[in-house]
Amino acid sequence: MSGFEAALGRVPLLLAQHFLLSAAAIALGLAFSLPLILVSVRRPAIGRLALALAGLVQTIPALALLALFYPLLLLFSATVGGRLPALGFLPSLLALTLYAVLPILRNGVTGLAGLDPAVIEAAEGMGMTSWQKLRLVEAPLALPMLMAGIRTAAVWTVGAATLATTVGQASLGDLIFAGLQTQDWALVLAGCLAAAALAMTMDGLLGWVEHGLRHRKRRPALTAAVVIVAALLLSAVALWPRGERTIVIGAKNFSEQFILARLIGHRLERAGYRVEYREGLGSAVIFSALQSGDVDLYVDYAGTLWGSEMRRHDRLPRAAMIAAIGDWARRQNGVRLLAPLGFENAYAFAMQPARARSLGVASLADLTRVAPRLTLGSDLEFLDRPEWRDVRDSYGLRFATTQPYAPTFLYRALGSGRADVISAFSSDGRIAADRLTLLTDPRGAIPGYDALLLVDGAHAGDTRLTDALAPLARRISLSAMQEANYRVDRDAAKQSPDAAARWLARRIGLE
Amino acid sequence: MHNGCMPPAITFDAVSKLYGEAAAVRSVSLEIASGSFIALVGSSGSGKSTLLKTINRLVPPSAGRVLLDGVDVAAQPSALLRRSIGYVFQNIGLFPHLTVGRNIGIGLELAGRPDPARVAEMLDLVDLPHGIATRLPAELSGGQQQRVGVARALAPGPRLLLMDEPFGALDPITRDALGRKVRDLHERLGLTTIMVTHDMAEALLLASRVLVMAKGGIVADATPADLLAGKAGPEAEALVAVPREQMRRLMALDREA
Ligand SMILES: Nc1ncnc2c1ncn2[C@@H]1O[C@H](COP(=O)(O)OP(=O)(O)O)[C@@H](O)[C@H]1O
Ligand SMILES: [Mg+2]
Numbered sequence: 209m210s211g212f213e214a215a216l217g218r219v220p221l222l223l224a225q226h227f228l229l230s231a232a233a234i235a236l237g238l239a240f241s242l243p244l245i246l247v248s249v250r251r252p253a254i255g256r257l258a259l260a261l262a263g264l265v266q267t268i269p270a271l272a273l274l275a276l277f278y279p280l281l282l283l284f285s286a287t288v289g290g291r292l293p294a295l296g297f298l299p300s301l302l303a304l305t306l307y308a309v310l311p312i313l314r315n316g317v318t319g320l321a322g323l324d325p326a327v328i329e330a331a332e333g334m335g336m337t338s339w340q341k342l343r344l345v346e347a348p349l350a351l352p353m354l355m356a357g358i359r360t361a362a363v364w365t366v367g368a369a370t371l372a373t374t375v376g377q378a379s380l381g382d383l384i385f386a387g388l389q390t391q392d393w394a395l396v397l398a399g400c401l402a403a404a405a406l407a408m409t410m411d412g413l414l415g416w417v418e419h420g421l422r423h424r425k426r427r428p429a430l431t432a433a434v435v436i437v438a439a440l441l442l443s444a445v446a447l448w449p450r451g452e453r454t455i456v457i458g459a460k461n462f463s464e465q466f467i468l469a470r471l472i473g474h475r476l477e478r479a480g481y482r483v484e485y486r487e488g489l490g491s492a493v494i495f496s497a498l499q500s501g502d503v504d505l506y507v508d509y510a511g512t513l514w515g516s517e518m519r520r521h522d523r524l525p526r527a528a529m530i531a532a533i534g535d536w537a538r539r540q541n542g543v544r545l546l547a548p549l550g551f552e553n554a555y556a557f558a559m560q561p562a563r564a565r566s567l568g569v570a571s572l573a574d575l576t577r578v579a580p581r582l583t584l585g586s587d588l589e590f591l592d593r594p595e596w597r598d599v600r601d602s603y604g605l606r607f608a609t610t611q612p613y614a615p616t617f618l619y620r621a622l623g624s625g626r627a628d629v630i631s632a633f634s635s636d637g638r639i640a641a642d643r644l645t646l647l648t649d650p651r652g653a654i655p656g657y658d659a660l661l662l663v664d665g666a667h668a669g670d671t672r673l674t675d676a677l678a679p680l681a682r683r684i685s686l687s688a689m690q691e692a693n694y695r696v697d698r699d700a701a702k703q704s705p706d707a708a709a710r711w712l713a714r715r716i717g718l719e
Numbered sequence: 720m721h722n723g724c725m726p727p728a729i730t731f732d733a734v735s736k737l738y739g740e741a742a743a744v745r746s747v748s749l750e751i752a753s754g755s756f757i758a759l760v761g762s763s764g765s766g767k768s769t770l771l772k773t774i775n776r777l778v779p780p781s782a783g784r785v786l787l788d789g790v791d792v793a794a795q796p797s798a799l800l801r802r803s804i805g806y807v808f809q810n811i812g813l814f815p816h817l818t819v820g821r822n823i824g825i826g827l828e829l830a831g832r833p834d835p836a837r838v839a840e841m842l843d844l845v846d847l848p849h850g851i852a853t854r855l856p857a858e859l860s861g862g863q864q865q866r867v868g869v870a871r872a873l874a875p876g877p878r879l880l881l882m883d884e885p886f887g888a889l890d891p892i893t894r895d896a897l898g899r900k901v902r903d904l905h906e907r908l909g910l911t912t913i914m915v916t917h918d919m920a921e922a923l924l925l926a927s928r929v930l931v932m933a934k935g936g937i938v939a940d941a942t943p944a945d946l947l948a949g950k951a952g953p954e955a956e957a958l959v960a961v962p963r964e965q966m967r968r969l970m971a972l973d974r975e976a
Pocket of ligand 1: 738743761762764766767768769770
């Protein structure tokens with residue numbers, strides 16, 4: 209099937225990035241662990257403390273650990289007054305390094321502690337200094353055990369590195385997350401297979417090194433080391449920036465974002481730019497990524513910026529709101545609001561029509577009365593967003609239970625009756641396809657959600673780029689977007705975001 | 720081999736070692752003449768190893784001093800001190816990742832004067848074939864390993880040899896052969912030797928002077944002949960009684976046969 213081949217086509221570059229990130233994390237983890245191991249041998253109390261801390265880090269889910277580095281780095285970056293990137297490679301590297309420390313530290317410490325006491329006594333009895341004992345006896349004898357720890361670290365790190373996608377670092381996770389979101393299993397499979405192959409290969413190569421060290425054979429250890437170095441060089445060469453700087457297009461983690469990113473990307477490629485996609489970024493980090501230049505372009509929604517970034521709770525008419533956002537954006541490192549795309553992707557509360565009729569619910573105001581008997585299904589972040597708080601407080605909504613779902617499963621929950629009401633998106637093709645009832649918002653609690661094309665400060669004045677994108681302004685109607693989304697989200701005859709983007713371009717007369 | 724000058728004399732000056740409240744060695748004072756072959760016997764836990772290790776400072780005493788030819792062993796860095804003292808112990812402790820040759824040469828290597836010829840010489844000295852030098856310790860029998868242990872201890876040319884139950888893990892025949900070998904090397908190389916053993920027969924056959932320890936103190940100090948004659952006190956007598964009785968029964972058996 210061509211879907212899988214297309215997915216495989218994206219593997220090499222992501223694999224190179226994934227490998228470089230993992231290798232850097234393991235190397236840094238090693239650099240961090242080795243001194244700790246040495247200290248632990250002479251001071252076991254420090255060793256126990258270090259192991260306990262490393263163990264504690266290990267209990268933090270990798271996803272959370274990665275996310276935690278974002279605010280930490282932002283804070284740190286602010287204190288050093290510098291522009292330390294809080295997204296992308298650095299936070300991924302730091303989080304994965306912490307992850308790599310435990311197995312290396314544990315094996316190093318137990319390897320040294322487990323040495324035959326007779327051999328240690330002999331070393332001392334022969335008159336070795338502390339350093340000679342380490343160099344001639346302890347290190348060589350503990351090395352195979354340490355290598356085993358490095359192997360474990362390598363396998364863990366390669367696995368956890370797939371999550372680097374969520375903080376804007378390209379990795380094989382890009383395929384997995386995008387595939388999961390759009391239910392493109394070829395993409396998921398390609399990502400998983402490539403990550404598993406990488407983990408197994410690294411484990412095998414390091415196993416070779418370990419074997420060489422254990423049996424005091426130089427050749428396998430050297431061969432494996434040469435292969436690893438060659439792979440590192442190859443990856444670096446593959447990723448070396450060539451000629452023109454690439455434009456990085458960001459996307460959040462749902463289909464519409466993937467499609468719009470491709471739509472923009474295709475136009476820029478036609479205008480002669482090299483384009484790279486950073487998909488699956490969290491709503492909370494993507495604007496900062498634009499501000500810091502980690503991402504050059506992306507589409508956000510008026511209401512999201514209004515509530516989450518600008519922290520405003522007042523309600524303005526759509527046009528005034530867009531103007532206010534444009535002014536505000538310019539003050540954020542010169543971010544430019546290029547244009548609204550023409551449609552809104554608002555939060556909308558959707559119900560099965562029969563259920564809505566039987567409960568007599570047509571608006572959010574009607575919901576107030578029956579909500580205590582109902583379950584609200586939401587996407588993963590909605591319940592934590594300011595828009596939900598505004599709506600909830602404005603209508604006094606108190607649901608019996610609230611249950612977050614991944615977007616794909618949200619509609620199924622509504623279909624199966626496990627959720628009575630869901631927080632949907634007005635541009636979602638499944639609303640029309642499933643003939644869902646959208647509840648009206650008589651009090652105007654939900655802000656406008658015009659899709660807005662944003663460019664970072666560095667490219668705000670790039671007229672070749674802005675000219676290439678100008679035709680997108682106010683060009684995409686809600687129904688066109690809904691249809692494009694449905695092509696990706698529907699259960700049968702799914703299209704890739706790339707194909708849907710090409711379809712959308714034709715539909716809006718740009719191709 | 721004999722380099723002329725005298726092997727060291729050892730003085731224990733009120734040496735004690737405490738582990739918490741418990742005393743492993745209690746105020747031992749003792750003179751050991753240059754060139755003697757001392758056997759230190761006593762039951763398990765009586766403090767023999769602890770006393771021996773105060774000489775090369777693997778155990779620093781809690782009180783008192785150990786002197787070599789009148790110089791406190793604590794006067795120089797312990798690594799340097801230990802390089803001038805041969806040390807052999809029951810667990811052998813060969814470096815498993817180094818070849819036999821490198822194991823034997825390690826003392827010279829540490830001192831910064833590696834000498835491959837010396838390795839061959841040491842192999843000859845302990846009756847091992849030269850070919851063994853390239854093998855790893857794990858490929859050797861227990862007896863061969865301890866011969867390597869002795870060669871390693873003697874390679875840098877120490878004049879003082881400390882042995883802590885060096886043959887305890889070996890079979891009786893190997894044990895006897897190695898015991899004779901060490902006694903022979905003691906004479907040829909002109910050493911001062913202290914051997915810890917819990918085997919009184921071995922002590923009587925090899926040593927020129929036997930020290931008996933009990934509860935951290937020296938309870939008897941005599942020549943093998945005096946010990947056998949029962950002139951060394953009750954603790955020593957209890958230890959000597961065993962080999963003496965065994966000998967009597969063996970001789971009785973021999974007469975019957
Ligand atoms: N490192 C140590 N810590 C605490 N107690 C020790 C230590 N080494 C030896 N001891 C104690 O000191 C006493 C003498 O031990 P040791 O000299 O090894 O006896 P021996 O060699 O005669 O069998 C024993 O009671 C032993 O348990
Ligand atoms: Mg002992």
